[in-house]
Amino acid sequence: MKRVVSPCNTTGPYFPREFSDGNEDLTRRDGATARGEHIILAGRVLELEAKPTWNMVLEIWQADANGVYRHPLDPRSAEVDPGFWNWGRARTNQDGWYRFRTVLPGGNLRIPHINCAVLGIGLTRRLVTTIFFAGNMGAAPDPVLDCVVDPELRRRLIARRDPSLDADGAAGYGFDVILRGEGETPFFVD
């Protein structure tokens, strides 16, 4: 008989900072450096009335620069970049800012994208969205992006090149997560 899934609940305000710190950088693994174009993915997580959040937790999961996941379900997993972690976690500071260092993902039968989850106070369940990249949208359809019909909402899922975020040779991309209110980020059924 199928078992009933356990109930989720909020992280509350005190998710340990130590659980995030050090996981914002996906580009260094076992002394190797990730292949591909290094980028900074940064932005603010805002609540109603564009107020910044503090200690909201963002988790990301993405393919490496060649579109490979380090996971047994990916038939190409043996080719995965040894210098890259496909997973990362960051938290917002007092001004609502989060910041990852990662690589521009490869495609793997989809438009290049990063899965993103938001956890923290006020959220009894995580919120999930998908981040795409301006200049990397390709021509192919994407089964997830295609679910977002309104062009304005689609725009909100695209990280924009922002040179003010450049750091250490990595190109900056800005992506604000607006949890609620004007300009609300589209989130998917989880």
Place this chain on the structure above:
Amino acid sequence: MKSYEYSPYDDRTQTLRQIDKYNASFRRVPASPLIPRPITLSESTGPVELPRRWNAGKLDLSRVAENGPRAVGQLIRVSGRVTDEDGSPAAGVVMEIWQANAAGKYVHAMDDHAAPLDPNFIGQGRLVTDEDGRYEAFTIKPGAYPVLYSGWWWRPPHIHFSILGLSWMNRFITQIFFPGEPLNETDLLLNGVPSGSLGNDVRERLIFEHGDTVMGDLSYINFRRDFVLRGHRRTPELA
């Protein structure tokens, strides 16, 4: 490697997204409906290598150093088993645990509660489930604490659990409460679980079972809680 199918969470089994008087939920839960989407390789894969990244292993939160003095409070052991919806073990996955000390104080910059810290208690750590999906950790029973920012209420003793899961889709976070605590009756987050017969079962599953008491060189009380992660095995395709 097993392949899983994922259905959206059944709301009857889950805590409400917006809870009356839990003000932060009305400022942070999106007003627009969530958008249905298909599950591709991207979502059905996930971070299976985290135990190695973090070098996580056994966990004893009840003291800072091995053989060091124990933290103030009642020594307890929390344990249980993590499975998927089919009952097969979630083996080798990282579990993160965090909690307040016996006085109800977290080691955290955001905790303004005027309760003392305990030099022998950090209150957070990671472990990895064994091949049968089992976990165990020694810790001390946390104290209650007041919520100072979102309405005002006292949180009953609880322990936060985060399970990284077998894929992006069955990442799991919750908090587990202690049986028989008077403050359980008034806690917004515990009572944010829907009521009704299924709802009552759900609420039970956010509460530890009181296990046996252990007497010996190390004396402690057992508390048990199993977790079921979303995802059931895909029916094998016929040739």
